[in-house]
Amino acid sequence: MAPNQPEIPLQHLDEVVIRFAGDSGDGMQLTGNQFTETSALFGNDLATFPDYPAEIRAPVGTLFGVSGFQVRFAAKDIHTPGDRPDVLVAMNPAALKVNLGELKEGGLLIVNRGNFSPRDLAKAHYDHNPLDDEKLAENYQLVAIDLNEATLKAVESTGLSNKDALRCKNLLALGMLYYAYGRPLAHTEDWLKKKFASKPQILEANLLALRAGAAIAENSELFKVVYQVNPAPLPTGTYRNIGGNQGLAMGLVAGCQLAKLPLFYGSYPITPASDVLHALARYKNYGVTTFQAEDEIAAICSAIGASYAGSLGMTGTSGPGLALKAEALGLAVMVELPLIVVDVQRAGPSTGMPTKTEQADLLQALFGRNSEAPLPVLATSTPADCFATALEAVRIATTYMTPVVLLSDGYIGNGSEPFRVPAIETLPSFPVRFHTEREGFLPYQRDDQSLARPWVIPGTPGLEHRIGGLEKEDGTGNVSYDPANHERMVMLREEKVARIAESYPPLEVYGEQQGEVLVLGWGSTYGAIRGAVNRCQDANLSVGMLHLRHIWPLPKDLGDILQRFKKIMIPELNRNQLCRLIRSEYLVDAVSIPLVQGRPFTSTELLGHIQDLHA
Amino acid sequence: MAPNQPEIPLQHLDEVVIRFAGDSGDGMQLTGNQFTETSALFGNDLATFPDYPAEIRAPVGTLFGVSGFQVRFAAKDIHTPGDRPDVLVAMNPAALKVNLGELKEGGLLIVNRGNFSPRDLAKAHYDHNPLDDEKLAENYQLVAIDLNEATLKAVESTGLSNKDALRCKNLLALGMLYYAYGRPLAHTEDWLKKKFASKPQILEANLLALRAGAAIAENSELFKVVYQVNPAPLPTGTYRNIGGNQGLAMGLVAGCQLAKLPLFYGSYPITPASDVLHALARYKNYGVTTFQAEDEIAAICSAIGASYAGSLGMTGTSGPGLALKAEALGLAVMVELPLIVVDVQRAGPSTGMPTKTEQADLLQALFGRNSEAPLPVLATSTPADCFATALEAVRIATTYMTPVVLLSDGYIGNGSEPFRVPAIETLPSFPVRFHTEREGFLPYQRDDQSLARPWVIPGTPGLEHRIGGLEKEDGTGNVSYDPANHERMVMLREEKVARIAESYPPLEVYGEQQGEVLVLGWGSTYGAIRGAVNRCQDANLSVGMLHLRHIWPLPKDLGDILQRFKKIMIPELNRNQLCRLIRSEYLVDAVSIPLVQGRPFTSTELLGHIQDLHA
Amino acid sequence: MNPATSYKKKDFVSNQEVRWCPGCGDYAILNAVQQCFASFGVPKEQFVVISGIGCSSRFPYYMDTYGFHTIHGRAPALASGVKIANPDLHVWVITGDGDAMSIGGNHLIHAMRRNLNIKILLFNNRIYGLTKGQYSPTTVPGKKTSSSPFGSLDAPFNPITVALGAGASFVARTVDTQIKHMKGILQAAHEHKGFAFVEILQNCVIFNDGAHAQITDKEVRDARQVDLRPGQPLVYGKELEMGLRFDGEQLLPCKPEEASIWQANSPTGARAFQICQNTEDGSIPVPIGLFRQVERPCLEDAIHQQVKEVTQNLGQGDLESLLRSGETWDVS
């Protein structure tokens, strides 16, 4: 950028993984997001993974107070935020200690030397200063500078207090990285201007720090090389960066627009699902009503009530909340009203590790209700996929008059990636028509095709009728204890759900279409599996990949595909839940690859498992 | 009994099934119970099945107000209350209409002609008097008498009002049946004397009616034959008749006596589980505390609290209530405290048919919690088996420091059969010792064998510590978000539950030990399967029967046994729940025989299915 | 709203056989509600009757309106969703002392504080009827029931103080057998704009017969009940020959002409809180009637108002604007 940088060599890279790590007060999420957005505008493919501490704001400098944000940006199509980072930015000793182990050998290590006082070191339980350790500079490209001092100097002119001035140090670090990767400052400058429009002094300081970072990096030749990661050859179209929970909210809103229904979201906050509520609460001008209920039970009940009254009722939660909704979900099955229940899964059991990810609510979603209460279960697999999966949930709920469980997880919900904004014409259309015809009306008369019952909303003259959780007589919906009727109704409810599979598009296997190993996945393992399978292809291993959006009912063509491979491998962030289902449905000896560490698989791990299966 | 009955022939029978049916105010449950007890004292083997209406007391004479009680008594070992009755006592037109279809051809039909006025007929939706239909007397041994008139006459001397006098008509009917089956009146007379000790007039009337029934039957030669059903060759011992819910309560109390622990039962009433609460509430002098909580969640939480404080905490419910307990059950898994959760299942989904039976909560019990929260699941199979299964639940909960789900159902809970009272010496012993040793104490240090953690109760000096639902560090139990620790803990919890299987006695296959068909069952299908298998043996069909008490973890010898048979058949009162588990665990092509009609299988139905599999 | 037809009671009678025990107090309440609904001048398709589980909760089946028999304790939560989604509907919740005050207590108090325009009729028979007679949170201590064979030990709730404590804007009590009084209260509840809580003393002939007899029996009724009528003096007795007056924290018998004038809309409702507890020893009659009625904003109105304002400020959203929102870039 600056003219006088002849001697710094420029290296082209395919992709880079940067992890920003610091105290939760250090603004690492913000820094990471800015880097992500700038790279997105630049045209890279991207994936991010924020890693918050469990505490809101832990005491400064402690190990449990470390907040991280990983971004992977690439000149190619990528699917995960990367396994181990190429670059680590560590704002204090605690951040260094927690993250150093994962930095690639020889990776770039930027450390804020200004925060390595004995007190800081003690808080991170270091008994010596790791920066004094020679091995650090041997093993990594160490850039240890005093960001505090640099920041104070840079913003001196604003007259801010030291405390406020130091708040800008993350922008200084960001500026350095922008320089290193040849990125313009403009996007972040614009963003700062908007954010601090009413606080000119703070704005000025932040701008100064950002620019100073770039300048320092350039002038002091901090980096031995600078890098270039070209734009990725993404399919043409308009893109935006999207977070999983945000994408889900947008998809739900879009779905209701397509169904021509008002959206009612009744929810009770819970990590990591709360952001769906927060996002929807901002969509009030899209016919969205949000209701923060007193608990999860009230949340789902209010949503059922809203669907009964003619909105599309939805509720969102995480695993413990889904458990609480079980009884009411059974009611929704019985009264056959549309309803969407979002579960952004987290690590359990019980309260578990709320800020960590897991995929272990699958069997709960399928079977966690009294008696036979079948319902469709969908799973989204990436932040960008949330939009389409949400649309599909709305389509199924309204077409089949059924509650739907939509599984996401913390990794998807908090992660982000570029999302190709669909053209409106390409979206499916499924407008809802309420039933108003008196002639021959029966509350439980079914559509021949879908077996859905009519959706009649209170206020419709002449169609007054009663529904409820007691077993109902086929057709009339009156209470019935007749044994044969009960069996008929149980089977009708089951059959209705089974028929949903008739509306799926054919499954698409990625990679080999038959052969040695099929990696069968669902949910957030998508990126890691895709990465591993790509690497297999490079290594000429025969591997196919199939990723399920529809977990229940299972796609009709799944059985055939399973037959085409010698071995089926199912990696899941649980102990074997999809695997259990597949084994019982198809009697294939699928191999479970479980991981329950509150973190996603790495592609490398999966590659190893695939190689083992080939051995 | 009376001397002058020479011309009535006496017929010996192996077994008889009688169904008493009348209005819910007609005292059919009482009549059935008295017949049962008298037969028990006589030495028959027995099984009963009461069938209440859903309403507390429906308007007199309506179809939905019919209350039934079926008793089967036999000179041989029996296991179900019988498929279709040999004898039907119908106290009014509604009772006739609801039950006639099931009476065996040529069966004895006793009808209270006195209740067949046009109004009575209309309430039962009869447009004619069925007693006028000649086919009735052709197809059945019809005994149609006016019990009302007979009763009024019999008790005239007591001066009771007509209304009160008519209340005795069930005893008159009972007296008739006692005569027909050569049973003494003494037991019922004694029982009446106790019950109406403070109401001499009512007592007198009841006694008169009872005796009049026997006398009328004898003198008017109502029956063309009288029958004798000899005592059954039961194993020697002391017996009592026991209802399932009562037996469960007794077993839980006995279990706590053996564990030397106070029993705390926190529960919220729900059909058909409430009787367990009622029974335990009477055991206050056995160290039993009952707590009627505000809901199911509070019930289980109070029980967890009680276990924490050193009682054995228990809670009982039915399916919808189990759904509500899911979240707290996960907490119990995490804090590894003993706890027993009884689920007396009923027909669902949702509110379903609360008074009807079903076995469809199996997968809910196994998987109805967020994340990986494994726990042992037991199932009781008959009223008498409840006692032993309850003991086993106490043993497992206290030995392994784990919540246990114990599945029963409405059919078992409300049914009754003779129970051989065990000798105290034959009962297992598993006294609990709380941990009090300070030296090296760690809250999550595990027993080498069972992997149980120590049970330390508050109040123990020097062992103060904290537990909770967040993931805990191995050993210390401190909160931990460490990935590797999480995985270790998930697997330790899983392994601890898996090890319970090492403490099971070997499985016993009934009938063929290998060959064509194995009927694999659990829970209340026991009697029907056993009956069907017995009939197969008579028919020389190769069939083995295996009935599981331990559903999770599955017994270690189960896999081998499954291999010994060509076909595995799994009859369940659900759509395929155990079958799903067996298929996924053992990859055997087990055939599901589902029934969801809110009623148990008949042996005849199962016989048909077994024959089909042989075909 | 359609021009309201003129209805008869029978227009609100459904075709389902009523299945309560003969003699149950629920019959009289059903009758009164059907009569009142016919008289409100509301098109019948606008009524939604929502219940939980219990004998009382079977109510919707017998009403020829829209009806929803939900799950135990959750009717107020479900009704909240209905009312928010469609504020035009007339939403009535039917519940029992177990359904509303035991398992459903939390939803009840939250609905009260939010002040949705919903009417709740709590049939208080002081027992669990449907599950065959266990004690409830309103059962008198000492009562022997199936779950308390040696006598119940729990202190009961006073449903009126609970409602007042939760901030209900309309709190009333009536009696199953006093149909005229009941209809007056139902009418007032209907007219109230906001959450209306009505406790109905109801007799369960099977499991708790006579639970309210000491105040509702014809013979004692006049002496043992005082009807709270806003703006009227606190007088009672066959000839209204007795009065009550507040004296600080005491409530004292007095001549009718000295009786305090009842106000249901004071700033704090402290006297309502007081009078419904002043009756324990039997010297003072038990209040029925209107404890409290104040106006405050209804949540569903505020919600829809906010939606309107936001829409005005930000413009009506559609698919186009949704998809174009946020920072985008093009790849070509």
Added chain:
Amino acid sequence: MNPATSYKKKDFVSNQEVRWCPGCGDYAILNAVQQCFASFGVPKEQFVVISGIGCSSRFPYYMDTYGFHTIHGRAPALASGVKIANPDLHVWVITGDGDAMSIGGNHLIHAMRRNLNIKILLFNNRIYGLTKGQYSPTTVPGKKTSSSPFGSLDAPFNPITVALGAGASFVARTVDTQIKHMKGILQAAHEHKGFAFVEILQNCVIFNDGAHAQITDKEVRDARQVDLRPGQPLVYGKELEMGLRFDGEQLLPCKPEEASIWQANSPTGARAFQICQNTEDGSIPVPIGLFRQVERPCLEDAIHQQVKEVTQNLGQGDLESLLRSGETWDVS
């Protein structure tokens, strides 16, 4: 009970690092509770601290006593089981406004009516702290939070009226920064035989900073708070130069010598109900201190008494008598 050792505060400090945000009001409460526990003269192994989920609910980890961090909203239910199973234990429940008044509202009010001898400290920061700042059932209307970006619309609960309505036998309020006052209230709660409900106004520096500042800030505190002390006049101000007196349903400013004498044990608690609502417009100070304290039987005592009586009447049961119960017959 062992002879109580003499404890220091540090005896109640656990070895776990405290993980609240710097500046959080919870620190001061932790400090006060540790000091008080040390002073009660109760052997430390007899304390059980039970919480739900929330920032506040992390409390037990920091106390070197027996502790149980349960699930969201259920602490009172779990604590009830603990107390019934072992009445000797000193059971303290720590909860937040979300934990106690939102998801846990029902368990809270049932515990209050049952009057178990349990102490509940509700940290009211009028926000959901742990889940990052959504409005709670005590949030003031209009507040913009993550879940109410255009302003919250819900009417809040008044925790004091809820407690009074549910029949709590001890109801008090104190402030995180007023440690002396807090310790006095904690001491009174400890001494109370029965359920003690203590609302602690607590500041969440991150999501609702200054939520209570208009009454708790040093500068306004004297003028904006009145401390309810049983048997003492309702006076306030730096020099206690102002008073309050009840006049029917009104609460009026007056000279200190005319101030009403505060009673916390009146038959109905109507004045407590009144005074905690009389403050909306700011003309009257906000009450802290002891709203209510009355004696009534504790459920756990009644339960154990009944067990004793039944055992006396029926004899101590054992395996033998259990197995021999009912009508039996022999087959030989």
